[in-house]
Amino acid sequence: MPDMLVKLYELPPLAPVLEEMKQKGIVIRTALGPEMKAVCGWAKEHFSEYWESEVEVAFARLPVSCIIATTEPTDTERSKLLGFACYDSTLRGFFGPTGVAEETRGQGVGKALLIACMHAMRDVGYGYAIIGGAGPVDFYAKQLGAIVIDDSVPGVYRGMLPTYTLQT
Numbered sequence: 001m002p003d004m005l006v007k008l009y010e011l012p013p014l015a016p017v018l019e020e021m022k023q024k025g026i027v028i029r030t031a032l033g034p035e036m037k038a039v040c041g042w043a044k045e046h047f048s049e050y051w052e053s054e055v056e057v058a059f060a061r062l063p064v065s066c067i068i069a070t071t072e073p074t075d076t077e078r079s080k081l082l083g084f085a086c087y088d089s090t091l092r093g094f095f096g097p098t099g100v101a102e103e104t105r106g107q108g109v110g111k112a113l114l115i116a117c118m119h120a121m122r123d124v125g126y127g128y129a130i131i132g133g134a135g136p137v138d139f140y141a142k143q144l145g146a147i148v149i150d151d152s153v154p155g156v157y158r159g160m161l162p163t164y165t166l167q168t
C-alpha cells in the first residue's frame with residue numbers, strides 16, 4: 001500500500017458535502033476530548049490495535065486531529081459513531097487512519113470524512129497532505145486527485161513493531 005500526495009490548495013468545497021450528510025441525518029465534526037475512549041474502542045473493535053493507537057495520538061493533540069461521523073442525536077436517542085478520520089497521527093502531515101462502519105459504507109460518509117479532514121489540515125497550515133499506506137488508492141485518486149508516491153512501500157512503516165497482541 002503506497003503513500004499518496006494530495007494538493008490541499010485544490011480541495012473540493014466542504015459545505016455541499018456537509019449539507020449532503022445533514023440531509024441524511026449524519027453529522028461530520030471534530031471529535032471532543034471526552035469522546036477519546038469511545039472512538040479508540042470503536043477503532044480497535046472495527047479495525048485494529050494500530051488504528052486504536054493512532055486515534056489516541058489524534059486525541060492527544062489540540063485541536064483534536066480526529067474528525068468523526070455520527071448520527072444526529074434526537075430527544076430520545078444519543079448519537080452513534082459511524083466512522084472517523086485522523087491526521088497528524090502516524091506522522092506530522094499524514095492523513096489516516098480512516099474507517100466507516102461496514103453497514104454505513106457506500107453513503108458518502110468516507111468521502112465526507114476525507115474532505116473534512118483535508119480542509120482541517122489546510123486550515124492548520126499544510127500545503128500538501130500525505131495519505132499514509134493508502135489502501136483504496138482509486139478512492140483517493142477519484143475524490144482528491146491524489147497521486148501515488150513512487151517507492152513509498154514500506155516507506156515510513158519499515159520495521160514497525162507488531163501490535164502488542166501479536167507479540168504476546
Ligand SMILES: CC(C)(COP(=O)(O)OP(=O)(O)OC[C@H]1O[C@@H](n2cnc3c(N)ncnc32)[C@H](O)[C@@H]1OP(=O)(O)O)[C@@H](O)C(=O)NCCC(=O)NCCS
Nearest residue numbers: 098099100105106107108109110111133134135136138139
Ligand atoms: C474506504 C472507506 C473509508 C470508504 O468509505 P465509504 O463511506 O464506503 O465511501 P463513500 O460512500 O464516501 O464513497 C464515495 C465514493 O468513493 C467510491 N469508493 C468507496 N470505496 C472505494 C474503494 N475502496 N475504491 C474505490 N472507490 C471507492 C464510492 O464508490 C463512491 O463513489 P461515487 O462518488 O461515484 O458514488 C470505507 O470503505 C472503509 O472504511 N474501508 C475500510 C477501511 C479502509 O480501507 N480505510 C482506508 C485506509 S487508507
